[in-house]
Amino acid sequence: MFDDKVILITGGTGFLGKRYIAKILENYSPKKIIVYSRDEAKQFQMSQVFFDERMRYFVGDVRDYDRLVDATEGVDFIIHASSMKQFLSSEYNPFECVKTNVLGSQNVIRAAIKCRVKKVIALSSDKLNKIENINEATRLTSEKLFVASNNIVGSHKTRFSVVRHHSLSGTDSDLMAFFEQHGMKFGEDGDNHYLSLIDQGIRFTLKNFERMQGGEVFVPKLESSIGKAQAYGNLEVYQNSGSDIFSEIDANRVLEFEDHYVICPTVQFANKSDFTENLLGEKGQYISYGRQSISQKDIDSVVEVLKSDFLTQGPKVPLFEQTVAEYCGAEYGVAVNSATSALHIACLALGLGEGDILWTSPNSFVASANCGLYCGAKVDFVDIDPQTYNLSADRLEDKLIKAKADNQLPKIVIPVHFAGQSCDMARIHQLSQEYGFRIIEDASHAIGGKYLDKPVGGCQYSDITVFSFHPVKIITTAEGGLATTNQPGLAEKMHLLRSHGVTRDPSLMVHPSEGGWYYEQIGLGFNYRMTELQAALGVSQMERxxxxxxxxxxxxxxxxxxxxxxxxxxxxxxxxxxxxxxxxxxxxxxxxxxxxxxxxxxxxxxxxxxxxxxxxxxxxxxxxxxxxxxxxxxxxxxxxxxxxxxxxxxxxxxxxxxxxxxxxxxxxxxxx
Missing domain, CATH: 3.90.1150.10 (Aspartate Aminotransferase, domain 1)
Incomplete structure (x- = not known):
């Protein structure tokens, strides 16, 4: 994200600013980091610590718009860490507090728009659920300014979001000196955990540059903070766990994730982000039953492939196959251009053909049945359970008893995990052992789901599992599908079937290779390949x-x-x-x-x-x-x-x- 980019950090000589710089230099290869602060002495001290030619030092105040513009020229990303943070200092200097926290934020926003900065994250406080003093009031105003500024960015689309950092109040501006004053050393277990919390917050903020669309307020879920340090009367630690960290108004717009919250914007922004017009439609309110979520990282992943040597048959498809298979706990993954294609080659790999019978659920898209017809087989259905809407194991057993008597047993049964919920696979697998049919799980709806505490797709109770990555599904590759299996023979057959039945593997060839150009068609297959663009998008989506x-x-x-x-x-x-x-x-x-x-x-x-x-x-x-x-x-x-x-x-x-x-x-x- 930050490789070969120019990053400006306001308040860069402060406690947080310095740690952001260290973390970026440690994990990325930026083209340049610009430290913007009004403390010339601290900038000199920093220059003696960070011996890096990519560092640039700009003496200036966020209250000085013209100076900010000079510093912002050519910048890609801004981390706005400059503010008056201390309660007493703000109470004694209220006008300066307004100038720094409100007018300073306005200047950063205007400079970012003027200089066409791509993304800006402003650091805020997680103590803004209840405003009790001028410092908190101005910081909340600053936060609202950054969120609302997504409305005024113009055609170049600078994006603004906010991260509410874990708060520590009651200290002066030099946190290191404060802790040392109280006999506490950073980084020593048992003394305090604040440093680790700060590092978590920094990693969280940097990650949000990838996921932000503009207008979000990100709030991390951080572990309970300092225990021992609370004994010091001047130190107050605010723990951000639970609903008490949001105001009553914000609480109605909060999305909860596993490790963080997002306060969504309240109005339609010009960028039509995930939280606004693309949800409600260009012609007014329209809320789709399902839709994709595309992040900047997703887009960057696809663009990276477009600039690479391979648009198809490159390294991304095998990576995507491996990523999904490992997530599901399966040995093999075979990526194709749709779940329909995956169902087709899964049936062929299991030997389905003319004279055979395939059973599936009537409550599914037609592809779940059509795949049998593609192979020349007969298709029949098993009624659903009225509670789960999935193929009923009871009705399956009844139908199998009759089919055995009529000598019409199915070769393949395809249970469909409707709406994302797994069928009763243990029972269905037990019946397969008794009646001799093979199982393909149609898990087009179910990636990310579990059955008996194990991921769907691990094939514990089936021969093959099929996923769909259509845009309305859980994750997307635009169009695409994938089959998982634990059987190497099935994986080999499906790999051949998806690409014309052609191989370059000498161990599979009929004749000795005639040279580096040589390939053989050893079966009849199809062009069902997934592109590198789709696979790159899929790998990125799997992270979320x-x-x-x-x-x-x-x-x-x-x-x-x-x-x-x-x-x-x-x-x-x-x-x-x-x-x-x-x-x-x-x-x-x-x-x-x-x-x-x-x-x-x-x-x-x-x-x-x-x-x-x-x-x-x-x-x-x-x-x-x-x-x-x-x-x-x-x-x-x-x-x-x-x-x-x-x-x-x-x-x-x-x-x-x-x-x-x-x-x-x-x-x-x-x-x-």
Whole structure:
């Protein structure tokens, strides 16, 4: 992120500024670091510590706009660490506090916009939930200035975000001297943990340059701070754990992640970030049922590939395969251009062909069944469990007993992990051992989910698992799919099938190699390859997979609680599974609503709620009706279809926007 970039740090000679500089030099290769502060003596002292030709020292005050502009020319990123932080100093010098914290922030913003800086992060305090003095008031005003400035950046799109640092008050400006005064040494276990907390905060801030879109306020979850140090009366440590760190207003706009919170912006910004217009649409409010979340790091990863030697068949696809396989606990991964392609080659690798039979769930997209038809096999369905909406293990067993008697057993069964929740795979696997069929898990909805505390995709109960990376799924590669397996023979077959059946591996060739150019087609395959661009995006997205699923669970919990008074059935969550929550399908109790299913759906759409319906039972599609299937064949799937509506759930959906969805449901279903 910071390699070969120019970084300006205001307040660079202060305690935080110096530690930011050290951390950047330790972990990155910046082109230049500009230290901007008004303390000439400290700048000289720093120059004796940081013997680095990339360091530049600029004597200036953030209250001096012209001087700031001079320093900001050619800068890529700014860390704004300059402020009056001390309570007493601010109380004795209120006008200076306003000039530094408010007008100084305004100058940084104006200079960044004028000089076309890419990104700015302002450091704030995590004690702004309750304003009690002028220092806190001015720092909150500064924070609001940085957030709102995303509205005025113009065409060059400078982005501004805020990080609320862990707070330590009651010290003077020299923290090192303060601790030494009280017999406490930095970095010694048992003396204090403040230094480690500061380092955590610095790493957190630098990471947010990658994930920021503009307008967010990032708040880290940090471990409880100094125990021993609290014995010193002048030292107050604020612990930022729980809801007490947010004001009542901010609390309604907070997204919680595993290691941090994000306070989302309140208005639509010019950059159409993840929290604004791309959620609500260019023609007004429109909240999609699902959507991708693309960070700057994702974009940079793709651009890096565009500038490289390989756009296809390079190192990124194997890296993506390895990343997903390792995450799932599988031995092998085979990346392709879609989950449909993955299902197709999975069936072929297992030897499915003419005269064979494939069973799957009717409650899925048509690809779950079409893959069998591609191979010349016959396709049939197993009705769903009315509670989980997944393929029913009970109905499967009933159907297997009859099929065995009729000598019509399936060669492959494809359980579909609908909405992200795993099927009862242990039971299905047990049946496979008894009746001799192979298993492909269609986990298109379920990457990031778990079954019996193990990641979906580990293939403990199946031969192959298939994932989808369509943009509405948990993570995306724009389009793409991947198959995992623990069987080397299946992995080898799928690798061949995805690329024309062609190999350059001498151990697989029929004839000796004729030279470095030589390859052989040893089977009939397809061009199902994933590009390097897609794989690079996938590798980057995988870094945030757990965060995405965690956030979806936060949204699910709110829906479960807040929809309790409505005439709807919310999705059942099995104790054996941890759903990836690709979808949140409700079933409307139509007997309690004086409206039709279609009318409810269309009224929600008219209000800008991008609901959808997953799925029309496959066997009711005209193509399958022509094959002899009829309505009534799978009554649980058909009943579910007549009542189901998928409502919005995706990473980046704020509680504020979720509340719009909930209010619309109340209005449509109860007239409130």
């Amino acid at each position: 997979l757990d965060e995405f699923v965690f956030q979806r669970h936060q949204l699910q919990q709110r829906y479960d609680e807040l929809l309790d008074e409505l005439p709807v059935v919310t999705p059942y969550q099995s104790a054996d599974a941890y759903s990836a929550l690709h979808l949140y399908p409700i079933q409307v109790k139509l007997g309690q609503v004086n409206k039709s299913h279609k009318q409810i759906f269309e009224e929600l759409r008219s209000k800008g709620i991008g609901v959808n319906l997953h799925y029309i039972p496959i066997h009711t599609q005209p193509y399958y009706q022509n094959m002899g299937f009829r309505r009534g064949d799978f009554p649980n799937a058909e009943k579910y279809y007549t009542q189901a509506i998928s409502i919005p759930i995706f990473q980046g959906l704020t509680f504020d926007v979720q509340d719009i969805v909930i209010a619309s449901l109340f209005e449509v279903l109860k007239g409130e």
